Amino acid sequence: MTLNRQGRSFFRVRLSVFFFTIILGCEAKAVDFIKDIEPIFQAHCIDCHGPDEQESQFRLDRLAALISGGNSGEPAVVPGKPGESFLLKLILHEESGMEMPPDDSLSDSEIASIKAWIAGGAKTPESYGPEKTDIELSHWSFQPVKRSHGSTIDRFIRDKLVANGLTLSPTAERRVLVRRLYLVMLGIPPTPEQVEAFATDESDDAWQNVVERVLASPHYGERWATYWLDLVRFGETHGYEMNRERPTAWQYRDWVIESLNDDKPYDEFVRQQIAGDALGANVATGFLVAGPVDQVKGSDPKLRQIQRMNELDDMINTTGTAFLGLTTGCARCHNHKFDPISQRDYYSMQAVFAGVQHGDRALPPTPETAKRIASLDEEISELTNRLKKFIIGDESKPRPAVNAKRNEEVFEEREARFIRFTIRKTTGGEGCLDELEIYSNGLNVALASSGSKAISSGDFVHPKHKLMHINDGRHGNDHSWIVDSSSGDWVQIELAEPTVIDRIVWSRDRSGKYTDRLPIEYRIDSAMEADNWELLTSSADRQTFTGKESASPKYQFEKFPSAEAQQGRVWQNRLQAALEEKRQLEKSTLVYAGTFVQPGPTHRLYRGEPDAKREQVAPNAIEVFTSLNLATNAPERDRRLALANWIASKDNPLTVRVIVNRLWQFHFGTGIVDTPSDFGLNGSPPSHPELLDWLASELMDHNWSLKHIHRLILNSDTWRQSNRPNEDAIRVDATSRLLWRFPPRRLEAEAIRDSILAVTDVLDLEAAGGPGFSPFEVELENVRHYHAKQAFGPADWRRMIYMTKVRQEREQVFGAFDCPDASMVVAKRSRSTTPLQALNLLNSRFVMQQADLFAKRLENESDTLSHQITRAWRLCFQRKPTDEELADSVSFIEQEGVQQFTRAMLNANEFVFIP
Numbered sequence: 001m002t003l004n005r006q007g008r009s010f011f012r013v014r015l016s017v018f019f020f021t022i023i024l025g026c027e028a029k030a031v032d033f034i035k036d037i038e039p040i041f042q043a044h045c046i047d048c049h050g051p052d053e054q055e056s057q058f059r060l061d062r063l064a065a066l067i068s069g070g071n072s073g074e075p076a077v078v079p080g081k082p083g084e085s086f087l088l089k090l091i092l093h094e095e096s097g098m099e100m101p102p103d104d105s106l107s108d109s110e111i112a113s114i115k116a117w118i119a120g121g122a123k124t125p126e127s128y129g130p131e132k133t134d135i136e137l138s139h140w141s142f143q144p145v146k147r148s149h150g151s152t153i154d155r156f157i158r159d160k161l162v163a164n165g166l167t168l169s170p171t172a173e174r175r176v177l178v179r180r181l182y183l184v185m186l187g188i189p190p191t192p193e194q195v196e197a198f199a200t201d202e203s204d205d206a207w208q209n210v211v212e213r214v215l216a217s218p219h220y221g222e223r224w225a226t227y228w229l230d231l232v233r234f235g236e237t238h239g240y241e242m243n244r245e246r247p248t249a250w251q252y253r254d255w256v257i258e259s260l261n262d263d264k265p266y267d268e269f270v271r272q273q274i275a276g277d278a279l280g281a282n283v284a285t286g287f288l289v290a291g292p293v294d295q296v297k298g299s300d301p302k303l304r305q306i307q308r309m310n311e312l313d314d315m316i317n318t319t320g321t322a323f324l325g326l327t328t329g330c331a332r333c334h335n336h337k338f339d340p341i342s343q344r345d346y347y348s349m350q351a352v353f354a355g356v357q358h359g360d361r362a363l364p365p366t367p368e369t370a371k372r373i374a375s376l377d378e379e380i381s382e383l384t385n386r387l388k389k390f391i392i393g394d395e396s397k398p399r400p401a402v403n404a405k406r407n408e409e410v411f412e413e414r415e416a417r418f419i420r421f422t423i424r425k426t427t428g429g430e431g432c433l434d435e436l437e438i439y440s441n442g443l444n445v446a447l448a449s450s451g452s453k454a455i456s457s458g459d460f461v462h463p464k465h466k467l468m469h470i471n472d473g474r475h476g477n478d479h480s481w482i483v484d485s486s487s488g489d490w491v492q493i494e495l496a497e498p499t500v501i502d503r504i505v506w507s508r509d510r511s512g513k514y515t516d517r518l519p520i521e522y523r524i525d526s527a528m529e530a531d532n533w534e535l536l537t538s539s540a541d542r543q544t545f546t547g548k549e550s551a552s553p554k555y556q557f558e559k560f561p562s563a564e565a566q567q568g569r570v571w572q573n574r575l576q577a578a579l580e581e582k583r584q585l586e587k588s589t590l591v592y593a594g595t596f597v598q599p600g601p602t603h604r605l606y607r608g609e610p611d612a613k614r615e616q617v618a619p620n621a622i623e624v625f626t627s628l629n630l631a632t633n634a635p636e637r638d639r640r641l642a643l644a645n646w647i648a649s650k651d652n653p654l655t656v657r658v659i660v661n662r663l664w665q666f667h668f669g670t671g672i673v674d675t676p677s678d679f680g681l682n683g684s685p686p687s688h689p690e691l692l693d694w695l696a697s698e699l700m701d702h703n704w705s706l707k708h709i710h711r712l713i714l715n716s717d718t719w720r721q722s723n724r725p726n727e728d729a730i731r732v733d734a735t736s737r738l739l740w741r742f743p744p745r746r747l748e749a750e751a752i753r754d755s756i757l758a759v760t761d762v763l764d765l766e767a768a769g770g771p772g773f774s775p776f777e778v779e780l781e782n783v784r785h786y787h788a789k790q791a792f793g794p795a796d797w798r799r800m801i802y803m804t805k806v807r808q809e810r811e812q813v814f815g816a817f818d819c820p821d822a823s824m825v826v827a828k829r830s831r832s833t834t835p836l837q838a839l840n841l842l843n844s845r846f847v848m849q850q851a852d853l854f855a856k857r858l859e860n861e862s863d864t865l866s867h868q869i870t871r872a873w874r875l876c877f878q879r880k881p882t883d884e885e886l887a888d889s890v891s892f893i894e895q896e897g898v899q900q901f902t903r904a905m906l907n908a909n910e911f912v913f914i915p
Contacts, residue, residue, distance in 0.1 A: 221261035239292030252286025325679035348620035354599035355636035362588030370442025448598030451496030475510035
């Protein structure tokens with residue numbers, strides 16, 4: 001609760017009277033005082049900028065208001081804890097610029113009385129109510145979804161039109177409809193043959209059939225994934241100063257396309273992007289780290305903390321806007337000014353994502369690969385045993401000496417809950433382990449993010465080397481653990497549940513840079529119950545460590561009989577082949593989908609300052625909506641999975657409303673709610689609230705199928721109506737918000753480019769997925785420099801969604817058509833009209849090349865000039881030219897040539913608009 005100067009001056013006079021009346025228990029006097037002060041307090045309060053109903057929460061005559069505080073997020077009074085009571089800090093003038101009173105101080109006795117009152121539990125009269133007041137969620141988007149039975153899209157639209165004296169427009173012509181369908185749903189025009197097939201189909205279900213063909217097209221996912229990638233700020237470079245590439249990020253883009261084409265239920269689509277590593281969709285968590293990240297970390301610890309806070313803020317804000325339609329990021333520094341999101345809620349959500357780190361992650365092997373590796377392990381073990389007798393010299397021990405980079409322990413399958421690694425001797429100093437990996441069926445089950453817990457006999461105190469690094473999934477010296485003794489101590493992993501294991505991998509420094517502190521004598525034990533240990537493996541069968549990289553055992557076959565020696569050589573050759581095959585299989589497929597570590601405590605930060613820690617918070621969602629019921633030390637993966645399950649729940653009215661509104665927006669240009677990522681109190685109300693809820697119900701009732709919603713929209717009279725203007729209707733609804741006609745609009749950059757390539761017949765629709773093509777020539781310096789390409793060939797003629805998405809740079813021709821930068825969430829692209837757009841489409845090398853290719857296509861496919869012109873009209877506009885248009889075209893070509901004619905066609909308004 002912060003007052004302006006006038007309010008604080010008044011407060012100076014009245015403060016002590018207020019608290020003395022409470023302290024003395026004079027309830028009548030206190031109530032009289034409140035009635036006196038409240039109107040003036042409200043008039044001078046500058047910390048409440050929300051609607052009137054929100055301002056009324058912060059009242060001095062409510063215990064809940066005193067305990068929760070104002071929009072700063074600071075509790076004004078913490079009963080029993082004067083040192084944590086923000087009001088006392090203001091009275092003591094400990095907050096610069098927020099002193100109360102501003103010009104002088106209360107007396108020591110007054111301050112002492114207030115402090116004693118807080119220390120004694122801040123008791124108040126019963127009329128001051130409970131410590132916490134339930135917030136009434138009366139806003140429309142927070143209410144449960146209501147189903148309107150027996151309705152259709154057209155009924156909702158017609159009812160609103162009739163109420164405004166309007167009607168639907170007639171159905172559009174068939175050629176217009178099929179062009180609209182292909183452009184909206186696929187982002188490329190139909191071929192003349194496809195247009196003719198529909199235009200001449202007289203069956204009753206002709207339209208339904210063509211809709212189904214379009215929804216089944218693999219190009220549907222390519223078209224609609226563009227919208228989603230805008231929304232989740234997907235890019236294939238890091239952004240910021242260096243802006244280096246993310247070579248493996250494209251896999252998330254392909255996952256989105258595949259998910260849409262497969263009509264993956266939307267609730268599962270949501271869950272997998274937040275917790276796909278727990279749901280068999282590892283690539284999907286690319287959503288979490290799709291945003292920019294600063295690779296240049298500051299040397300100042302506070303700057304590094306701020307950079308980390310910014311990374312987490314990007315995840316929190318994107319999750320809130322993309323799925324919930326709420327601006328959760330606003331609560332980073334203070335309670336949300338409009339929506340019921342407290343600062344504590346924000347940091348509770350930060351605790352959910354606190355273990356997510358930017359970076360590549362190795363994908364687990366497929367079941368087939370894991371099975372093959374297990375088979376090879378058995379064969380390698382058997383061959384190694386057979387070859388023991390051929391080993392010569394000091395290498396009689398079958399296993400090579402330990403090394404710093406990677407050591408693998410293979411043993412017979414055993415069920416275990418606890419695994420202990422005991423270090424008995426090192427190369428010098430306390431032992432150090434980079435990572436301790438425990439495998440079951442090809443999966444590392446030791447990860448903290450999977451619920452496994454690490455303890456040790458003692459940890460070496462060092463700012464870098466911490467116990468949490470032993471199973472955090474990250475490698476290198478900076479992510480390693482050091483024991484606090486040079487011999488005899490241990491580290492132990494408790495798995496989340498009893499698991500059958502068959503392999504352990506450990507290292508000192510996976511990068512190979514450091515070789516000191518390497519354990520050279522050790523044992524590894526397992527147990528189902530703590531302290532009931534059984535030996536799994538040890539260094540006893542390893543060769544002596546010499547400080548050099550271990551070589552494979554040396555075999556001598558000459559001393560053995562010829563047949564036996566020959567058999568030994570066969571075994572040796574097979575062993576080498578099996579080892580090589582295993583190495584190849586174990587080469588990880590990396591994907592930029594984040595890495596996960598078990599986070600430490602998360603605190604609410606006063607004003608969002610990293611060094612202004614307040615109370616610790618548990619991982620949670622928005623308190624007024626739900627509780628995830630997680631402990632402060634809950635496993636990292638469990639946090640994200642719990643949040644994902646709440647977001648995708650049918651009980652959450654926001655998620656389903658937000659996505660059906662987005663679908664509606666991309667069909668008609670504007671959503672039923674025209675603030676698609678803000679469904680809060682500061683957003684716009686829906687134009688057709690009952691329709692929005694009906695669509696939401698339809699989605700949930702049909703297994704969250706997005707294609708079902710598309711069908712409903714595409715088969716409606718509303719979508720199929722003409723786009724012709726009507727002067728009377730324009731006077732009532734100039735923007736067609738009520739949908740008395742289909743609103744025409746310009747295509748997005750991707751659809752314009754893809755359509756050009758389609759009509760010139762060079763668009764490679766088979767080159768789907770995989771690494772993208774770049775629109776730039778890249779200077780591979782420490783800081784990347786991107787220069788526009790000057791020449792284009794078949795490798796560049798893929799769909800634009802497969803163009804590498806570079807942050808902070810725009811493709812030189814089509815980037816001008818309002819392409820977003822990918823550094824932030826974009827729910828709705830702007831639609832500008834600029835001279836650069838016209839110049840790029842008319843004079844760029846790309847368009848000039850395509851105009852020439854178009855001219856050659858026309859010459860190859862048509863014998864006469866009139867046929868060429870008609871063919872061009874059908875390819876570009878899905879119709880024949882009128883007699884006047886044909887005559888004008890002939891005249892133009894005779895004067896300027898076919899290439900200039902095709903250039904003009906690609907620049908026509910009709911070509912770049914959805915009709």
